Amino acid sequence: GENVEQHPSTLSVQEGDSAVIKCTYSDSASNYFPWYKQELGKRPQLIIDIRSNVGEKKDQRIAVTLNKTAKHFSLHITETQPEDSAVYFCAASPTSGTYKYIFGTGTRLKVLA
Amino acid sequence: NAGVTQTPKFRILKIGQSMTLQCAQDMNHNYMYWYRQDPGMGLKLIYYSVGAGITDKGEVPNGYNVSRSTTEDFPLRLELAAPSQTSVYFCASSYPTGEVGSPLHFGNGTRLTVT
Numbered sequence: 001g002e003n004v005e006q007h008p009s010t011l012s013v014q015e016g017d018s019a020v021i022k023c024t025y026s027d028s029a030s031n032y033f034p035w036y037k038q039e040l041g042k043r044p045q046l047i048i049d050i051r052s053n054v055g056e057k058k059d060q061r062i063a064v065t066l067n068k069t070a071k072h073f074s075l076h077i078t079e080t081q082p083e084d085s086a087v088y089f090c091a092a093s094p095t096s097g098t099y100k101y102i103f104g105t106g107t108r109l110k111v112l113a
Numbered sequence: 114n115a116g117v118t119q120t121p122k123f124r125i126l127k128i129g130q131s132m133t134l135q136c137a138q139d140m141n142h143n144y145m146y147w148y149r150q151d152p153g154m155g156l157k158l159i160y161y162s163v164g165a166g167i168t169d170k171g172e173v174p175n176g177y178n179v180s181r182s183t184t185e186d187f188p189l190r191l192e193l194a195a196p197s198q199t200s201v202y203f204c205a206s207s208y209p210t211g212e213v214g215s216p217l218h219f220g221n222g223t224r225l226t227v228t
Contacts, residue, residue, distance in 0.1 A: 001172075006155075031214065032214025032215075033214075034214070034216055034217070036217075042221075043203060043219040043220060043221050043222055044156070044203070044217075044219050045219070046216040046217070049214065049216060051214055089155055089156065093214050100158065100161060100171070101146075101158070101217065102158070102172070103148075103155040103156040103157075104155055105154060105155040106153075106154070106155050
């Protein structure tokens with residue numbers, strides 16, 4: 001079945017630096033790739049998503065890139081701030097129409113002031 | 114809208130007990146899901162439903178059952194609780210927009226401990 005690998009598992013950056021988290025998926029039929037942010041003790045919340053007909057998407061300090069040939073996608077956070085500290089999950093939808101998402105194992109991002 | 118509401122927030126079960134985790138959404142979403150999140154891990158799909166009367170297994174369905182009698186409610190039943198079911202359970206919903214993919218809206222979770 002579909003598998004999503006996420007790296008790194010932990011990431012520490014200085015405030016103001018950039019952070020990059022990478023995910024690789026196995027099912028070439030996957031066509032929707034959301035990213036969720038989960039603060040400690042809270043529920044996951046969508047921060048950005050990308051569909052397979054687009055190579056890059058930006059929303060202020062956050063961007064996501066997709067390489068369908070290599071089957072990987074990445075989250076880029078620029079000018080990091082302490083409030084960006086959280087666990088970030090990537091996900092892939094393996095079969096069109098079912099929205100049966102498979103999640104990566106998460107990246108704990110620490111932004112050091 | 115309240116969004117996705119889960120009850121209870123916390124529960125401690127003894128081995129072998131049963132319970133139902135409740136999930137309700139008021140957004141008229143067709144699709145609903147149950148995920149479990151073990152400490153320091155990602156989200157594993159237990160069951161999902163694409164509409165009332167339709168349910169299907171996810172990655173880790175063993176030890177659980179679901180039903181979907183209405184669009185709004187999607188309860189998760191644990192029979193004969195085991196320590197391996199200690200986890201945080203998240204219910205989620207989504208609405209097919211006609212585009213490829215639709216974001217999940219999560220509830221606040223139920224923290225379950227089986228001892």
